Amino acid sequence: MTLAARIDHTLLRPDCTEAQVAQLCQEAAAHGFASVCVPPCYVAFATEQLAATAVGICTVIGFPLGYAASSVKFKEAEVALYDGATELDMVINISALKSGKSEAIQAEILDLADLCHVHQALLKVIIETALLSAEEIELACQLCVGGEADFVKTSTGFATRGASVEDIALMRRVLPENVRIKASGGIRTREAALALVVAGADRIGSSNSVALIAENNETTAA
Numbered sequence: 001m002t003l004a005a006r007i008d009h010t011l012l013r014p015d016c017t018e019a020q021v022a023q024l025c026q027e028a029a030a031h032g033f034a035s036v037c038v039p040p041c042y043v044a045f046a047t048e049q050l051a052a053t054a055v056g057i058c059t060v061i062g063f064p065l066g067y068a069a070s071s072v073k074f075k076e077a078e079v080a081l082y083d084g085a086t087e088l089d090m091v092i093n094i095s096a097l098k099s100g101k102s103e104a105i106q107a108e109i110l111d112l113a114d115l116c117h118v119h120q121a122l123l124k125v126i127i128e129t130a131l132l133s134a135e136e137i138e139l140a141c142q143l144c145v146g147g148e149a150d151f152v153k154t155s156t157g158f159a160t161r162g163a164s165v166e167d168i169a170l171m172r173r174v175l176p177e178n179v180r181i182k183a184s185g186g187i188r189t190r191e192a193a194l195a196l197v198v199a200g201a202d203r204i205g206s207s208n209s210v211a212l213i214a215e216n217n218e219t220t221a222a
């Protein structure tokens with residue numbers, strides 16, 4: 001698989017414009033990226049822009065802090081799926097994780113996974129590794145497995161740091177093969193992206209995607 005085919009081409013800045021989302025969609029179609037990852041308010045627009053393409057429509061839920069009530073996240077997910085989203089990146093309730101509320105977290109993930117399954121969409125759960133200990137990363141991965149998430153994603157891009165090779169290696173060790181990994185947050189070079197893929201990342205989320213694939217010929221990214 002090429003690096004381009006692994007990339008969620010992302011624009012989640014609060015000050016982004018519709019014109020920039022349109023450009024993101026054009027770039028994703030031109031370069032064969034896996035998806036565009038856009039704010040929920042632009043899902044319908046991106047769906048329209050990319051109607052004749054195979055590019056996925058990804059958006060974020062409970063983003064970027066994760067502590068919205070489960071009922072609010074569920075409603076946000078319903079609206080996004082109705083608008084055309086094919087992939088949802090939902091932020092785990094980090095505060096609840098650190099407070100030992102594992103049962104509630106797994107139930108929230110399972111509700112979103114069931115909703116995505118009905119709509120033939122993918123659920124990725126953002127665990128924000130920058131804010132977690134190694135033990136908490138392992139617990140978050142176990143809850144994602146129990147909640148039947150399709151992917152576990154490292155970062156929102158709004159915390160103190162993004163994905164690290166160490167995060168990915170740990171997640172790959174604790175996750176079963178059928179649960180994929182998305183590395184995201186601060187991925188600025190092809191070298192960094194390929195190192196994360198070699199460590200076990202199946203998908204790369206970046207707002208710098210065109211630069212990641214710009215270096216000469218496209219090589220298979222392991």
Ligand SMILES: O=C[C@H](O)COP(=O)(O)O
Nearest residue numbers: 157184185186205206207
């Ligand atoms: O989902 C989060 C984004 O992939 C973060 O992207 P960025 O740090 O490249 O802006």
